[in-house]
Amino acid sequence: MTPRPENSGTINNNNNGKEIMKDNNDNNNNNLVDVSNAATTNKGSLHTKSSFFLLNEKNSQSIPQVHLELENLSYTPITSTANANQQRNTACLNCCSKKDQQHRTTVLDNITTEIRPFELTAWMGPSGSGKTSLTSIVAGLVDPNDVQGTLKVNGSVGRLPKQMVGVVWQDDLLLSNLTVEETIYFAARIKTPATTSDAQVKTLVQEIMAELGLVHIQDNLIGSALSNMPGISGGERKRVAVAAELVVRPSLLLLDEPSSGLDSTTAFNLILTLKTLASLGHSIACVIHQPRTDIFKLFDHLLLLSKGRVIYNGQASCARQYLETIPDVVALPPETGIADWIMDTVIADEQRQERLLADHWARNPQKSLEQCCESDSKNNKEERTTTSKDHRMSTLNELHQTPRKYEASFWKQLSLLSQRTMKQRRGERLTRVAALLTFAYVFFTSFFWWRMPDSTAWVYARNSLLFFMLIAQGNSIVVGSISVFQRERALLRRERAKKMYGVLPFFLAKASSDMTNNILLPLCYGIITYWTAGLRPSFVYFLKFVLGYYLTLSCAQSMGFFVSILIPNTQIAMILAPPMTLFFFIIGGFYIPLSDMHAGIKWVSYVSFARYGYSALLVNEFEGRMIPCADEEVAISIGAAGQCPMPGDSVYESVGIDGVFASYWFNIFMAFILQMTFLVGAYGLLRRSK
Ligand SMILES: Nc1ncnc2c1ncn2[C@@H]1O[C@H](COP(=O)(O)OP(=O)(O)OP(=O)(O)O)[C@@H](O)[C@H]1O
Incomplete structure (x- = not known):
């Protein structure tokens, strides 16, 4: 933590007798930071305000304050099988329909609560109590048809614009090859308006990193345990995920167990940071399991x-008094943490299966609260009245006018996404393996097809080499394309839900990066092999080969992208992709000459990228030249055997490449059209997918 300068704040008393830290530079109540709990419970680490917060304070008027009310909210998603949920409260939806196995499960039942600005709210409960579901509902990430009840924002029924909501999930999805600083910078830059300069964004990034103790690892790669790539620790990942949301100061911040995996001091400091942020006017709700007592006391x-x-919905400080009034609840034993005791009490109630606590609350929540927490309730009401007088809350209509659909312009989104994709690619283990594989392919191909003589005896070898070059690289490009996108899909879904960027800039950044990065190594292989194998020795034909080869592989890449969006299940996509690609190659014209192909299957060859690619390369290799006679007997199975010297055109005509299909440029055009079709299809599917 950055130490607070001695003269930067004074300790005052407010009308509740609480200590309030107040910034000398500004007398606005917005800037009051309640540190009483922090000071009393963790004297050794009194939270200090870094310039991140000072910077935020200066702009705090611009944070639209949000008061969220949830009234009688129930969440009843459809579950696909009844068996798995027999224990639940289920109701058959439409038992006469084909989907008569579909039932609705009551995950949340009649929840009434609120999240207020200037307050830090804790959502607690045993595992499976519905905390994450509630987070998803408030973040607007569930099907509205599954939610009943009313959601109000600043007094009006409706939803908050998604740009004003920050969500930190339990499972942080971070890109492994980006550094800590790059990860936070991307989130900050794409979510801040264009009017904020890059220098200001960088300052914010530095400040939030200082606040969350990330400066010393700012240049470290995030890493990935899944791909066994060393990186930052689990707790550091969590802090990076929090920083990426905090950095843009969202009006409403939801955090799903932000302290899990953190040591208790770091967890305390993180919650204290949230508390300080709440004091600036943010509304913050935090799912938390079993915080230690000093952390629990930070919650309002x-x-x-x-x-x-x-079971309880009110001031955190009244929870104990309230629960102890309920018969059957054992009073808080000495030397027991309050959160531990609360959780033990709730779990014991769940095990009894009588639902005493929930029923007790349902009978008369407000009255029970007032009885046991009278003085605190009164003070709280007074505080709220003061707050609402001091801060005119924007109406829901005004809030919807505030944010643009996306903060960054289209071109900024495109540029940031392209940069991020390039950064993720650098040093990827996959790329290193691909480089090794390319080297192996060059060696292997040179071994079998080294400097082929230009004679009729080598016509078949030339044909087979051209086809091998396509099939060897095409298949791995399709599979690679699918596996890479499947990894990116979850991140895309989450970032789209947060309205960080549009589908089109993501798509363009992804497609352009794939069409260069993924094709680069295979193209190198093609270029080297062209000369080592001794293909048509002319620079013009070489350039035409490069174009045809690139376009075919790039088309394969686009097909992989299309398939990976079409089939969202990774395993199924990976199983289906190789045979699908192989099928397109088989009907490409090498194994079965196009002229001999059965009419029932021949039409499919018109949509095979392999057909156009192979035809273009073959025409390029043999078009308009005479192939000299071999000294030995001519032994070719295709072409006009016996004719010597042999016209090159007869080689591809003998496999059925004739008419307009015998034109190099026609085949190039068709490969291009096919690629565009895959890309437009992929874009359409991506827009429709959620
Ligand atoms: N779409 C759904 N369909 C069926 N059941 C669901 C659905 N979503 C959540 N549930 C169930 O509702 C219950 C609450 O889930 P939720 O993830 O919200 O709990 P939680 O309190 O966050 O748990 P944890 O602390 O373990 O993360 C769980 O039993 C879960 O299996």
Whole structure:
């Protein structure tokens, strides 16, 4: 933590007798930072304000404040089988339909709560109580048809624009080859308006990194445990994910277990950071499991859930008094953490299966609260009245006018996404393996097809080499394209839901990066092999070979991209892709001459990129030249055997490449059209996918 300068704040008393840290530079109540709990519970580490917060304070008027009210909210998603949910409260949706196995599961039942600005709210409850579901509902990520009840923003029924909501999930999806700083910078830059300069964004990034203790690892790669790539620790990943959301100061911040995997001091400091942020006017709700007592005391508001029902919803400081008034609840034993005790109490209630706590709350929540927490409730009401007087909240209509659809312009989104894709590619283990594989292919191909003599005896060898070059690289390009996109899909889904960028800039960045990066090594292989194998020795024909070869592989790449969006299941896509590609190659004209192909299958060859690619390369190699006679007996199975010297055109005509298909440029045009079709199809599917 950056130490707070001694003269930067004073300790005052507010009307509750709480210590309030107030910035000397600004008398606005916005800037009050309640540190009483922090000071009393963790004297050794009194939280200090870094310039990140000072910077935020200066702009705090620009943070639209949000008061979110959830009234009688229920969440009943459809589950695909009844068996798995027999224990649940289920209701058959339409038992006469084909989908008569579909049932609705009541995940959340009649939840009434609120998230207020200037407050840090905790959502607690045992595993499976519905905390993550509630986060998804508030973030607007579930099907609205599955949600009943009312959601109000600043008094009006409706939803907050997604740009004003920051969400940190339990499973952070971070790109492994980006550094800590690059990850936070990307989030900051794409989510801040164009009017904020790059220098200002960089300052914000530095400040939030300082605040969350990430400066010393700012140049470290994130890494990935899945691909066994060393990187930052789990706790550091969590802090990076938090920083990427915090850096743009969202009005509403939702965090799903942000402290899991952190040591208790780091967890305390993180929650304290959130508390400080809340004091600037942000509304923050935090799913938390079993925080230690000093962390628990940082929370203003507590929502306690048990199996989808409310057990307590009120000031965190009143929870103990309230629970102890309920018969059957054992009072907090000495030397026991309050959060531990609350969780033990809730779990014991769940095990009894009588739902005493939920029923008790349902009978008369407000009255029970007022009885046991009278003085605190009164003070709280007064505080809220003062807050609402001081800050005129924007209406929901005004809030919807504030953010643009996307903060960054189209070109900025495209540029940032392209840069991120390039960075993710650098040093990827996959790329290194691909480089080794290319080297192996060059060696292997040179061994079998070294400097082929230009004679009729080598016509078949030339044909087979051209086809081998396509099939060897084409298949791995399709498979590689699918595996890479499947990894990116979850991140795309999450970032799209946050309205960070549009589909078109993502698509263009992805397609252009793939069409260069993924094809680069295979193209090198083609270029080297052209000369080592002794293909047509002319620079013009060489350039035409490069164009045809590139376009065919690039078309294969686009087909892989299309398939990976069409089939969202990775395993199925990976199983289906190789035979599909192989099929397109088989009907490409080498194994079965196009002239001999059965009419029932021949039409498919018109949509095979391999057909146009192979035809273009073959025509380029043999068109308009005479192939000299071999000294030995001519032994070719295709072409006009016996004719010597042999006209090159007869080689491709003998496999059925004739008429307009015998034109190099026609085949190039068709490969281009096919690629565009795959790309437009991929884009359409991507837009429709969620
Ligand atoms: N779409 C869904 N269909 C069926 N059941 C669901 C669905 N979403 C959540 N559930 C169930 O609802 C319950 C609550 O899930 P949720 O993930 O919200 O709990 P949680 O309190 O966040 O749990 P944890 O602390 O373990 O993350 C779980 O039993 C879960 O299996």
